Amino acid sequence: MIGIRELADHLNISIGTVSRALNNKPDVSAKTRELVLGAAADLGYVPNQAGRLLRQGTSNVIGFILATDSEGMMQGDLFFVRVFDGMQSVLSKHGLDLVALLAPSSEDPMAYLQRTIARQFYDALVLSGIKRQDPRITLLSKNSVPFVTLGRSLTDAGQPWLDLDxxxxxxxxxxxxxxxxxxxxxxxxxxxxxxxxxxxxxxxxxxxxxxxxxxxxxxxxxxxxxxxxxxxxxxxxxxxxxxxxxxxxxxxxxxxxxxxxxxxxxxxxxxxxxxxxxxxxxxxxxxxxxxxxxxNLFELGQRIAEALLETMPRFQAGTVAKLIRETVAFTLVEGDSDAQDITPKSST
The missing domain is CATH 3.40.50.2300 (Response regulator)
Known part of the structure; x- marks a missing residue:
């Protein structure tokens, strides 16, 4: 694999010309474009996606902040795996990838979030483990970070949320x-x-x-x-x-x-x-x-992703953003663990 500089050196033409040819710019002749594309295929040219995304001001990464002492992490169950699967099924259609950000139990949640905000390697965030009063919501809002919460809070910054009923x-x-x-x-x-x-x-x-x-x-x-x-x-x-x-x-x-x-x-x-x-x-x-x-955890994940996309202007296609705030209903599965009627029988 080679980068754009090595490709330009191999062809003995400028990096700018190679870049314009690779991006199908109209000011590049058909002969030069054919030459560049042929060499790129032969030599295994791989574009620098990180640099391209940096220039575009986006990372195409969605971060899901999950505390390592949360119930799902502690029990080793698949709760969040199914939620992640549902989210990624929606995000992939928009060229986005989901990354789990594990907030260690040994670190103050606010300090971890502040560090995450400072790194700016994401396009939007999902916040879980929502508290009654949650200053993390205020922090994200003040920093103009697009985000959704998995759970409700009395701290209300006008953010979308999904919760279980x-x-x-x-x-x-x-x-x-x-x-x-x-x-x-x-x-x-x-x-x-x-x-x-x-x-x-x-x-x-x-x-x-x-x-x-x-x-x-x-x-x-x-x-x-x-x-x-x-x-x-x-x-x-x-x-x-x-x-x-x-x-x-x-x-x-x-x-x-x-x-x-x-x-x-x-x-x-x-x-x-x-x-x-x-x-x-x-x-x-x-x-x-x-x-x-x-x-349905998969459907919950899909709805979280849909709510998140509504917070990201480039996916709104000029329409007015919809604020999604929903509770997800349960389905009752009847069993025998509460079957017995203990109502006192009247004497006759």
Missing amino acids: FEGMVRQSIQRLARKGHRRIALALPNDDLNLGHIMLETYRDSLRKNNLTFCPDLAMPTLSGDTAGRDLAMRLVQRDDPATAVIFSDHILPFGLYHGLADLGLTPGKDLAIIGIGTRLSSLLRPSLTHYRF
């Missing part, structure tokens, strides 16, 4: 459990300041009230993610003076630990504790079958 999941779960006689319904909350935890808690309190159930603060349980945390949660739920009869969760790894924890105690999911929450294809491995909510 956690409100719908909690609301429907409580309605479902209340109809089956459950009065002590617990909620497993993320053990950090992610905004999804606040959204779930607010919906939980409101839905309990609407179903004539009492909110008990001790049943709103901050919980770590993963199998071990699920085992611990099982003991916290049932080994108490007034045990919970049901639990709702958002961490799709958690039910595996819950099932193991209940088995260690000689208890059965669906019979001794109703379990319902977010799941994946792996949820089909659990017995009794898990009642869970699933969502």
Whole structure:
């Protein structure tokens, strides 16, 4: 492989002439163009894309900022892989490539983002792990960086966002459990300041009230993610003076630990504790079958990419940019983990 300078030296003509010939400029004769293109093919000329993109003021790179201590990274699951796949399916059509930017848990998120902004090797960013109040959103906005957030925040800079419908999941779960006689319904909350935890808690309190159930603060349980945390949660739920009869969760790894924890105690999911929450294809491995909510990660990734393109003027084709702010709905997969009706039977 050779570059443009070596190609020009080989032909003994100027770099400028070679460049104009390669780019099919009209001020180059047909004979010279044919000579340059023939030599380029014979010698294996490879254009310097980095230099070309630098001159154009673009990199054609989309960065997805992902904390290395996030749930998906810690559990080693394929959550973000499917999201990335969906995003790239859209971005590739526009000559863009997606790059994962791993923000280390040992570094302050703001410091990492400031360093990323200073390097300017991307055309736009996707921000995940959104907090209730998230100064990263303000920082990106002040620096005029095109971006989309995966999740909502009270920090609003007018940015597009995509989120999962956690409100719908909690609301429907409580309605479902209340109809089956459950009065002590617990909620497993993320053990950090992610905004999804606040959204779930607010919906939980409101839905309990609407179903004539009492909110008990001790049943709103901050919980770590993963199998071990699920085992611990099982003991916290049932080994108490007034045990919970049901639990709702958002961490799709958690039910595996819950099932193991209940088995260690000689208890059965669906019979001794109703379990319902977010799941994946792996949820089909659990017995009794898990009642869970699933969502299409590939389509979520596609929609994130579409929202991002709306923030980038060169892809708007002269139209008014559309601000995309959407929640992605879940699909209920019914199982046996909440099947039992515990409504007291009236005596006759």
